[in-house]
Amino acid sequence: MSDEMTSMERVLAALSFKEPDRVPLFHMLTIYGAKESHVSIKEYFSKPELVANAQLSMQQKYKHDCLYPFYYAALELEAWGSESIYFDNAPPNSGRPIIDDFGDVLSLEAPDVLESSGMGMVLETTRILKEHAGEDIPIVGVVMSPFSLPVMQMGFGEYLDLIYGEPDIFSELMKVNKKFSVQWANLQVQAGATVICYFDPVSSSTIIPPELYRKTGFKVAQKTISEIKAPVATHMASGRCLPIIDDIAETGSAVVCTSVLEDLAEVKSACAGKMSVLGNLNGIEMIRWTQQDAESKVKDAIEKAAKGGGYIMSDNHGEIPYQVSEDVLLSISNSVRKFGKYL
Amino acid sequence: MVLYTTLSSQFKQYLLSLNKVAAKRLIQDEFTGDNAFQLIQQIMMPALENIGKEWEVGSIALSQEYMASNICEEIVNSILPPESPKRRDMPVLGVATLGDQHMLGKQIVASCLKASGFSIFDYGAIPVDELATNVVKDAIEVLLVSTLMLNFAYEVKSLRNCFNETGISTNIIVGGAPFLFDDELWKQVGADAMALDATEALSKVYELTGVVE
Known part of the structure; x- marks a missing residue:
């Protein structure tokens, strides 16, 4: 009988601040599945079975510890009436914003997730993954935070103008977005997601100052996360989180993903006993890594964050770029298995 | 002082x-x-x-x-x-995203350059071929490219190839998340310089044009 834990046991131990058999690894593979399946990204995301099969085969191949039914961020905006723009080797983008004028917010209503065909496909992928993985492998669902969704709804600059200049309209938009995000998150939980990754890059200290976060994104996160019926990981999508670590812990997040711009040891220390840490391999630089680079980066991260559990290794953006080589991903996996063992 | x-x-x-x-x-x-x-x-x-x-x-x-x-x-x-004749003495600059719809970085750079007294041509997200035509028409000395997405950062390589093939000598300064996370990428795509933020972009403009601040 093998002493090796299942991925679920490994992750749960780590999240309980205990040392599992080895450091858990999340390869956040989205569009990479299209490359592995030898189909275009557009075709890939049109067939829930294809995404599920790719997730399962990539998990076998790279021996990492999660399944990731997330398609792409712009999919959420499709439910609001936007169209996505596809590329050959990058995640689809949202097309024309749905809010042209701040006044549009006052008549905005949250769409019913169940009426969105794209989101229905994500739910179907999640159900297939759950059937295959059972309780052995965590399934990571994703929701854009109500606070970060407006970047796609109206454009980044316009949204910053709204936050700073129109607090009442901002509050209205948050109410509508929260309703949508909570429904979307809980439908994924019903379909089999074990944990919800709450993508909230606008809250990161890279984008807004901590004092503004405490008045805005923090309060939105606290209310939203309290209604999500699964553990939540807050993800800043490469943004900094250290200046607001204690606040993030107070939102109810069990995990936070830190940026490669921050010192992993420092973040781990700041999170001690409060949250587990996810991160922080550099996905962009990973494109030109050699296998030796990958091994060295993995060893460094383990040295900084593995002790005492509470750490899951991953890239810092929540998405492995299409251009990263298979050899580098395998090297990361092999290095975690080699150097990430707890004694 | x-x-x-x-x-x-x-x-x-x-x-x-x-x-x-x-x-x-x-x-x-x-x-x-x-x-x-x-x-x-x-x-x-x-x-x-x-x-x-x-x-x-x-x-x-x-x-x-x-x-x-x-x-x-x-x-x-x-x-x-903006119509002041004093602005006409400054080098002619352009800003673009090469198709990337994420405009915030470009907006900040454009504001910073305008705040420095430059007149700029804002090409938005137009694709490489169309951009090259405009760069020639407007006699752009330095083009500042801001991208958030990695695939559009790689478009700088297409832009540089296009410039080389058509003999355009315009300098290219790049910035944005992909360049921030990989400090070698700007060289890989053939840019003349990389800037971490808008004011550094301004310094690079002065360096490349020889204009004294």
Whole structure:
């Protein structure tokens, strides 16, 4: 009988601040599945079975510890009436914003997730993954935070103008977005997601100052996360989180993903006993890594964050770029298995 | 000069607290009708540069740089209108995203350049071929490219190839998240320089054009 834990046991131990058999690894593979399946990204995301099969085969191949039914961020905006723009080797983008004028917010209503065909496909992928993985492998669902969704709804600059200049309209938009995000998150939980990754890059200290976060994104996160019926990981999508670590812990997040711009040891220390840490391999630089680079980066991260559990290794953006080589991903996996063992 | 240093520090505080009224008043009080560039170079730009440096080390957020650049652009327009003949003496600059619909970085760079007294051509997200045609037509000396998405960062390589094939000597300065996370990428795609933030982009413009700040 093998002493090796299942991925679920490994992750749960780590999240309980205990040392599992080895450091858990999340390869956040989205569009990479299209490359592995030898189909275009557009075709890939049109067939829930294809995404599920790719997730399962990539998990076998790279021996990492999660399944990731997330398609792409712009999919959420499709439910609001936007169209996505596809590329050959990058995640689809949202097309024309749905809010042209701040006044549009006052008549905005949250769409019913169940009426969105794209989101229905994500739910179907999640159900297939759950059937295959059972309780052995965590399934990571994703929701854009109500606070970060407006970047796609109206454009980044316009949204910053709204936050700073129109607090009442901002509050209205948050109410509508929260309703949508909570429904979307809980439908994924019903379909089999074990944990919800709450993508909230606008809250990161890279984008807004901590004092503004405490008045805005923090309060939105606290209310939203309290209604999500699964553990939540807050993800800043490469943004900094250290200046607001204690606040993030107070939102109810069990995990936070830190940026490669921050010192992993420092973040781990700041999170001690409060949250587990996810991160922080550099996905962009990973494109030109050699296998030796990958091994060295993995060893460094383990040295900084593995002790005492509470750490899951991953890239810092929540998405492995299409251009990263298979050899580098395998090297990361092999290095975690080699150097990430707890004694 | 000492006075301007103190004023610049005060101006920066007004920018960070989004006190547009006080920031504008500070500049208007110093404006004599023919010292716009002096006020830009000695009060406003040092304040913006300081904010940019603090963003690079993570002590200031992007939203603060965005709001500060916007306020400065508005103030500069009041003392040096866009149609001012004085702006025509500056190198001709363009900004673009090469198809990337994420415009925030470009907006901040454009505001910062305008706040420095440059006239700029904003090409938005037009694709490489169309951009190259416009760059020639408008006699652009330096093109500043901002991208958020990695695939559009790689488009700089297509742009450089297009420039090389058609004999366009325009310099390319790149910036944005992909270049921030991989400090070798700008060389890989054939750019002439990389800037971590808008004010560094401005310094690179001065370096590449030989214009004295």
